[in-house]
Structures are given as structure tokens and as C-alpha cells.
Amino acid sequence: DVKVTQSSRYLVKRTGEKVFLECVQDMDHENMFWYRQDPGLGLRLIYFSYDVKMKEKGDIPEGYSVSREKKERFSLILESASTNQTSMYLCASSFLGNTIYFGEGSWLTVV
Amino acid sequence: QKEVEQNSGPLSVPEGAIASLNCTYSDRVSQSFFWYRQYSGKSPELIMSIYSNGDKEDGRFTAQLNKASQYVSLLIRDSQPSDSATYLCAVNSGNTPLVFGKGTRLSVIA
Numbered sequence A: 001d002v003k004v005t006q007s008s009r010y011l012v013k014r015t016g017e018k019v020f021l022e023c024v025q026d027m028d029h030e031n032m033f034w035y036r037q038d039p040g041l042g043l044r045l046i047y048f049s050y051d052v053k054m055k056e057k058g059d060i061p062e063g064y065s066v067s068r069e070k071k072e073r074f075s076l077i078l079e080s081a082s083t084n085q086t087s088m089y090l091c092a093s094s095f096l097g098n099t100i101y102f103g104e105g106s107w108l109t110v111v
Numbered sequence B: 001q002k003e004v005e006q007n008s009g010p011l012s013v014p015e016g017a018i019a020s021l022n023c024t025y026s027d028r029v030s031q032s033f034f035w036y037r038q039y040s041g042k043s044p045e046l047i048m049s050i051y052s053n054g055d056k057e058d059g060r061f062t063a064q065l066n067k068a069s070q071y072v073s074l075l076i077r078d079s080q081p082s083d084s085a086t087y088l089c090a091v092n093s094g095n096t097p098l099v100f101g102k103g104t105r106l107s108v109i110a
Helices: none
Strands: A005-007 A010-013 A019-021 A024-026 A031-036 A043-051 A064-070 A073-078 A086-094 A105-110 B011-014 B019-025 B032-038 B045-050 B054-057 B062-067 B071-076 B083-094 B104-109
Touching: A005 A031, A005 A086, A010 A019, A010 A024, A010 B054, A019 A086, A019 A105, A024 A031, A031 A064, A031 A073, A043 A064, B011 B019, B019 B083, B019 B104, B032 B062, B032 B071, B045 B054, B045 B062, B071 B083
Parallel strands: A010 A105, B011 B104
Antiparallel strands: A005 A024, A019 A073, A024 A073, A031 A043, A031 A086, A064 A073, A086 A105, B019 B071, B032 B045, B032 B083, B054 B062, B062 B071, B083 B104
């Protein structure tokens, strides 16, 4: 079975803190993605990566950055967390053009 | 801008009935189509994928694709209360990330 693991499931952070969300996949997928999901807005793509050390902006990259130093690991970074970044964050991975598989999600609350 | 449209619902069906979920997409060159199910508070999980025009059946689920009409649907036969969830349609156009619809909320009434 494909396994996408998000290490932090529930986080509470203060405004202005730097936040790291980690994601690891065990299927040797080339592609990895970070989404956020908010009620009424659906899934929105933040960043994605098709290869190690490569990153592409998605639809809402502002306020976020990413890092992909190893093929299996894709990290999402909030440089200075704000309350409007309170959301559920979903990591996903896939082979090119194929089904994507999601992690369990990370619930972030910024206070 | 590539778009995937779904009726947000809620779609309410009685237990044992057929639930029909619909999705339209804007990019005519789309190649791959997916249905995900998402329970409240959980992450999306894949139900079915379809790549060619016509029907594809898997148990109680049937995906239907009509590329000429840019339309994909999901039928759930013998709906159960456990099918109550949000169903996300996703479309892929080659070397680009999947584009997701906002989902249709299905409620199966016992």
C-alpha cells in the first residue's frame, strides 16, 4: 500500500512563528504536492515538486515555501505564521500523470 | 484557468437508491479522471479512475466519462449510510497537477 506520512497531525502555533510541516512517502514517487483545504474553498494547491530540489508554485504560494532535499521527503514551511493560515494541510504524492495519494492531513491552528 | 465544476449539494438519497454525482471540466485535452471520497475530518481517498469514454464499474461504483461533452459522473448503487461523504472529482491534463472540483456532499438517509 502507498503510504504518505505527515508527521504532525495537530499543531497550535502563535502568530509570527516559523512552522514546518513534514511529509514522507514510501513509494518512490517523483511528484509531491502540498494542498490546503478550507470549508467552501475546496482543495487549493500551494506548491508541488516533480523532482528533488525542484519546486513549482501552485495556486496560492504566498506566505509559504517548500523544501525537497530527498525524493521521499517534501516539507512545507510557513515563514511567519498568520491566523489566515489556520487550515488543514494535505500532502500528496504520485507518479507523473497518475493517481495521487494523500497523507492523513495536518490540522494547523494559528493563534 | 482549468476548471472542474461540481454541484456542492447536499445530495440526499434514501438508503438502497442510486446516487448520481456529476462533474464537468473545462480543459478539452484532459486525459485522466478521478473520483475521491472524503469523510468529514479525513483526507481524500481514491475510489475510481477512468481514462476512456464509456463506463467503468467497480463493485457498487460506476464511473462514466463523456469527453465530447466534457462530463464525468459517478453512480453509487444500493447507497448505504456509510457512503455519506464528500465526493471530489479530479481531472488531469498530462504533465500538470490534478485539478479538483470543490466536491459534492452526499447524504444517504437510512
